[in-house]
Amino acid sequence: AMPAAQPRALAAWIVACIALLETGGLIIMIHKPAALPEILAALSGRAGALTLLPVQAREGQPATRILLRGKKGSHAPLSIAPALVLHAGQNFGGAAEALHRGEELIDW
Secondary structure: OOOHHHHHHHHHHHHHHHHOOOOOOEEEEOOOOOOOOHHHHHHHOOEEEEEEEEEEEEEEOOOOEEEEEEEEEEOOEEEEOOEEEEEEEEEEEEEHHHHOOOOOOOOO
8 A cells, every 4th residue: 555645745746847847848657557546636737638558567457557648738638548568478569579679669
């Protein structure tokens, strides 16, 4: 279980990051899915055009991490990108392998 102080620290960190951005600037973060409500609350009214990218260890498994991108000052709605699946068998899958090698960027 997360200590009670951790969510407040996360929200304060997000607010501080947004404050450093110019209007239209992007915030991109990775976190555990359980933190999503706190993240969305901290971004509310500060950033929009949010895109959520679930990250799964393997196909068919729950996301173990989420990537979130938002634009300061935007009021565009939230969208959810197709999940990034990291592993196929014992190795990285095709997309994850290309990302790992720096040959591709996340397309979201």
